[in-house]
Amino acid sequence: MSVPDPTAPVVPATRVRRSRGQTVGAAAAVLAALAVGHVVVSAFPVDDRVSAPFVRPTVVGETVELRYARLTAGEPTGSTVVSPVASSLLSTPGVFLTVPLTIVASGQPRLISFAELLGGDGRTYTVFTSGRSSFLAGTAQPGVPRYATVSVEVPPEALPGAHLRIGLNQEDQRADDLADIDLGITQADADAWAADDTPVPVPPRSDEPPEQP
Amino acid sequence: MSTPSVPPAPEAPVVGWWRRNRWALVTLPVALALALVASGDRVRTLWWEQDLRRPTTVAAGGTGDFHQRVYDGLGGTLPIDVQVHLDGVDDATTLPDQMELPDGTRAVQVDLTLSANPDSVLSGCVLAVRDATGTRYDYVSNAWGAFQAVIPCVPEDTPGPRASLGDLDEKLSDPETAPRPATWSVSRVVVVPEETEVTEVVLWWQKPQYLLLEVPG
Amino acid sequence: MGVAVAHAVGAPTLAPVSGPAAPPDLRARARASGSLVARRALDQPLRRIGIGGALVLLAATAAFGGLREQTQDGPEVLVVDAPVDVAPFELTVHRVVWTTELPGQYLSDDGNRWVGVVATVRNTTDAGVLGHTLRDALTLTDVDGLVQEPRTLVPGVAASSIAVLADGSSLSPVQPGLTYEAAFLFEQDGSVAPPTSATVLVQRQRWGTGILDPTVSWREPTTTLRGELDVREARSDADAEGGS
Numbered sequence: 153m154s155v156p157d158p159t160a161p162v163v164p165a166t167r168v169r170r171s172r173g174q175t176v177g178a179a180a181a182v183l184a185a186l187a188v189g190h191v192v193v194s195a196f197p198v199d200d201r202v203s204a205p206f207v208r209p210t211v212v213g214e215t216v217e218l219r220y221a222r223l224t225a226g227e228p229t230g231s232t233v234v235s236p237v238a239s240s241l242l243s244t245p246g247v248f249l250t251v252p253l254t255i256v257a258s259g260q261p262r263l264i265s266f267a268e269l270l271g272g273d274g275r276t277y278t279v280f281t282s283g284r285s286s287f288l289a290g291t292a293q294p295g296v297p298r299y300a301t302v303s304v305e306v307p308p309e310a311l312p313g314a315h316l317r318i319g320l321n322q323e324d325q326r327a328d329d330l331a332d333i334d335l336g337i338t339q340a341d342a343d344a345w346a347a348d349d350t351p352v353p354v355p356p357r358s359d360e361p362p363e364q365p
Numbered sequence: 366m367s368t369p370s371v372p373p374a375p376e377a378p379v380v381g382w383w384r385r386n387r388w389a390l391v392t393l394p395v396a397l398a399l400a401l402v403a404s405g406d407r408v409r410t411l412w413w414e415q416d417l418r419r420p421t422t423v424a425a426g427g428t429g430d431f432h433q434r435v436y437d438g439l440g441g442t443l444p445i446d447v448q449v450h451l452d453g454v455d456d457a458t459t460l461p462d463q464m465e466l467p468d469g470t471r472a473v474q475v476d477l478t479l480s481a482n483p484d485s486v487l488s489g490c491v492l493a494v495r496d497a498t499g500t501r502y503d504y505v506s507n508a509w510g511a512f513q514a515v516i517p518c519v520p521e522d523t524p525g526p527r528a529s530l531g532d533l534d535e536k537l538s539d540p541e542t543a544p545r546p547a548t549w550s551v552s553r554v555v556v557v558p559e560e561t562e563v564t565e566v567v568l569w570w571q572k573p574q575y576l577l578l579e580v581p582g
Numbered sequence: 583m584g585v586a587v588a589h590a591v592g593a594p595t596l597a598p599v600s601g602p603a604a605p606p607d608l609r610a611r612a613r614a615s616g617s618l619v620a621r622r623a624l625d626q627p628l629r630r631i632g633i634g635g636a637l638v639l640l641a642a643t644a645a646f647g648g649l650r651e652q653t654q655d656g657p658e659v660l661v662v663d664a665p666v667d668v669a670p671f672e673l674t675v676h677r678v679v680w681t682t683e684l685p686g687q688y689l690s691d692d693g694n695r696w697v698g699v700v701a702t703v704r705n706t707t708d709a710g711v712l713g714h715t716l717r718d719a720l721t722l723t724d725v726d727g728l729v730q731e732p733r734t735l736v737p738g739v740a741a742s743s744i745a746v747l748a749d750g751s752s753l754s755p756v757q758p759g760l761t762y763e764a765a766f767l768f769e770q771d772g773s774v775a776p777p778t779s780a781t782v783l784v785q786r787q788r789w790g791t792g793i794l795d796p797t798v799s800w801r802e803p804t805t806t807l808r809g810e811l812d813v814r815e816a817r818s819d820a821d822a823e824g825g826s
Contacts, residue, residue, distance in 0.1 A: 240686070243748045246760045260501040275758045278710030283754040284746075285710070293508075294500050295558030296470050307759035359467040359509065 205319065205330035212336055218329040220262045220320050221292070225333045226252035229352055230311070230345030234303055236354040242284055246307040247345045250352055251316055251335065252362060253300050257292040264289045266319035266330075267302050271310030272337075279304055281322075290357050300357040311342035417501075418573035423449070425581035435489065435571040439531045443486050445570050447518075451578040452476035454494065454563050457554045464511035464554070472554050473563055475504075477578075479518060480548040487570075488527045492517035494555050495565040502557045509556055517553045518568060519545060602627060660782055660809025665702070668786040668807070670711055670800055671719050671756070674702040675784070675809070680776050681816035684767070686750035687743065690729060693772025697725060697813065698765040699782055700747070705758040707789075711800065713754025715787065716744055718803040720766050724781040724810070727774030736803050738783045741766035777813045784808070 210216035215224045234248040235241050242248065255264055267287035269277040279285045285304045292298035302316060316333045319325040355362055383390070423429030428450040434442040457472035466472060475494065481487060492504040506513045514521040525545030530537065557563065569575035602609060604624040612620040626634070640648065660666070665674040682695045689696070699720060705711060721738030722728065728739045744753045747763040756762065770777070785803035792801055 239751060241749060242751050244760070245748075245762070246757070258500070261503045271759075273759065274708065276709040277757050278712065278755040280712060280755055283713065284751055285755055285757065291503075291505075293502055293505070293556060295502075295561065296467060296556065305757050305760065307757075310759060359470075361468075 203326040205325045205328055207317075207330050207332045209332045209334065211334045216331045216333070218320075218331055220329065221258055221264060222256045223264075223318060223331050223333075224254040225316065225335070226254070228335050228337060230341070231348045231350055231352040232346065233349050233351045234354050235351040236286070236303065237356045238282070241351055242305075243349075244284070244305050246305055247311060247342065248352065249304045249306055249311065249314070249335075249337075249345070250354055251302045251304075251333075252355075253289070253302060253318065255289055255292050255298040255300065256296075257294045257298070259294060261291045261293055262320065263291045264318065264320055265322040266317075266325055267304075268317045269304045269306060269310070270315040270317060270332075271306060272313030273307075273310045275310060277304050277306050277310065286354075288357060293359075296359055297361070298357060298359060299355075299362055301354050303354045308342045308346040311337045311345070312339045313337070414573045416572060417567060417569060417575045420567075420575055420577040422577045423451070423579065425451075425579045429576055429578060431568075431576045433570060433574050437528055439529060443528065445487065446485065447479055447481040447487065449568060449576055449578065450478045451566055451580065452478055452550065454566060454580045461511040461513050461554050464509050464556075466509065466556060469559050470556050471559050471561075472556055474552055474554050475566055476550065476552045477518070477566075477568075478548065478550045481545075483525060483545045483547055486526050486528050487519050488516050488524065489570045490516060490518035491569055492553060492555070493567050494557065494563045495567055496557075496561045497564050500561075501567065502555055502561065504553050504555045511554075513553060514551070518551060520549050520551065523549075657783070657805045657808040660784060660807040660811075662809070662811065665704075666784060666807055667706065668719055668784050669789070670705055670707045670715065670787065672704040672706050673720060673784055675720075675782055675811070676700045676702070678780050678782065678811045678813045679816040680770070680813055684745075684750075687745065687767060689769060691772065694729065695770050695772060695776065697722065697728075697768045697770050697777060697780065698816070699741075699768075699780075700763075700765045703744075703753065703756060703762045703764050704760070705756045708758055710755040710757045713744060713752060713756065715800045716753060716756055717741060718787065718800075719785055721783045721785070722766070722768050722780055723783060724779070725768070725770065725777045725813075727771035729769040729771060736783075736785060737805055738781075739768060742769055743767050776815065779810055780813050781808060781810050 208216050208218060210223075210225070212225050212227060215222050228249055228251045230247045230249045232247060233241055233243045234250065249269070255262075257264075265281065265287075267279040269279065271277055277285065279287045279302060281288050287300065287302040289298055289300035302318075304316075306314070314335050314337055316335055318331045318333070320328055421429055421431050428448050431445065431447050431449060433445045435445055437443045453476050455474055455476075457474040460466070460472055464472070473494065475492065493501045494504075495501050504513075504517050506515045506517070516524055519525055523543050523545045564580055566578040566580060567575050568578070602625050604612075609621070609624045612624045643649070660675060663674060663676055665672050678697065678699050680695050680697045684696050684698075687696065699722065701720065703716065717740045718733075718736050721733070721736050721740050723732075723738035725739075730739050730742050732739050744764050744766050745751065746753050747765060753762055753764050783805050784807040786806045787800040787804075788802045789798065789800055791798055
């Protein structure tokens, strides 16, 4: 054996001892951990479920108890023309659907500002506080019924099987109660409304019950 | 090639896992609790403090002393120093002009006497009544057909100074009104459901602090 | 394992920039391992490793479309009466007209006029979108004297209102599944002559989150079509937008 060159590097003997098998095994374990982590995070819709709203289903005429109010929806009606109070007549290539709501706030005054229609065709129809599809209930005093109407512009194919969703916070409905009202609209209703051009009034919000026709 | 030989370590007694880690185990629940509290800070700021939580309670017939520094919306604070006495809560004998009560409701009149420095800004106040269940019924100035005072806690004619709006101040006209008196009374009408029994009157400028005045009787 | 290194470079000296990048003991181990690839790789000067690494990285982007041919250099030409897909909408621009009177719309100055781009609007997504998203979808430029200032995020001037032709109301929210006949309205200063031509820019938007804002919405309008259209005076009420 030659004399070790003093200028040559001394390689510690223990380093070489780690076998190739161990290195490959460690690398495989890391990759496996990453893969399992990815599967766990993506296989279950955890984010959606954690932040999902608490949906309270109901039907027309039945009162639903929400954390912040008791809500009852009246019979929906529709036409191709509506007559809102704040503006002149609106006409649509589809159908204007109007649903009267009775809101009784509980606990403290509540400003119910979220409304959305889940059409029977699977699409979501947005409702804002003003515009062609609107819902403006204002702040309701607890125990004093507030009467307001939701008006949504939709294509006729969205009407059968449509659900109306009402919530408290317009921007954020996560982790709070959300009313899901099955409007019970049939294809016959949708066809009748799509052919009708009699203006349907959209009354402004009020604490006086609407006059029964 | 010879490796240096290391003499084997002397026989050490085998100490159990539990004994070796006992102090860590003792501090573990404490650390967990602290971690939960620290990470739950938003529960306090975004939920707890967004409602009426810290009352200054005034017994029936007494006069309450309320002090708070409120944010003025321009990065500074304004002092609120006011003494409030609840004169009474009764059914409103006369309704405000043009008020029409919906069916199943009644109007209650809240009479308060307040005193504060005439130069202090008191404009951001909110008035409400509560019943025994804790349900709160707000005073609404423009509702049910009537127009009552916009700011419930100051006199309508002499509300006193209003909060600065920063750059907008020079654009707003300065109404020439007399200064607010040092002591004044207000009478405001709140609409509540018919069966409600008003047990408390609450007054606040900025949550979570508020003034709670118990209703006599 | 002490191998006598006869190389002069084995001694730790300041290697010139073009010399091998790896330290001498690493190179010695590579030599000892007998791998030609290792020895060659570690013998390379730093500059070559840098360039080589960059080339490898660029080549790797080929797997993700990095070498795909770029089909267009800029916005396509906007063709009148042809529907174009600009997410979240499908727009069909018909004509550009100007008029001094529009029932239901109010000019800021009596002498001003409206320049309107008449278009068919469809929401091709599965959810309604509010009117402000539509505002970014079509803008006007190359018209003098427009009252509205050009926006910073979108090229050109955005409409001051978008009116539904049938009833004159503002088109918001734009619901899916419906075809709207609308006019994008731009106010022009009355002291300037009515325009004879205008450039219409149509923007496509991206559905996603922003850098600072985690809410998911329609963002980053990008001009995908541009067309120079003739502008004429609105002939009758049937052409112009009107309230009922």
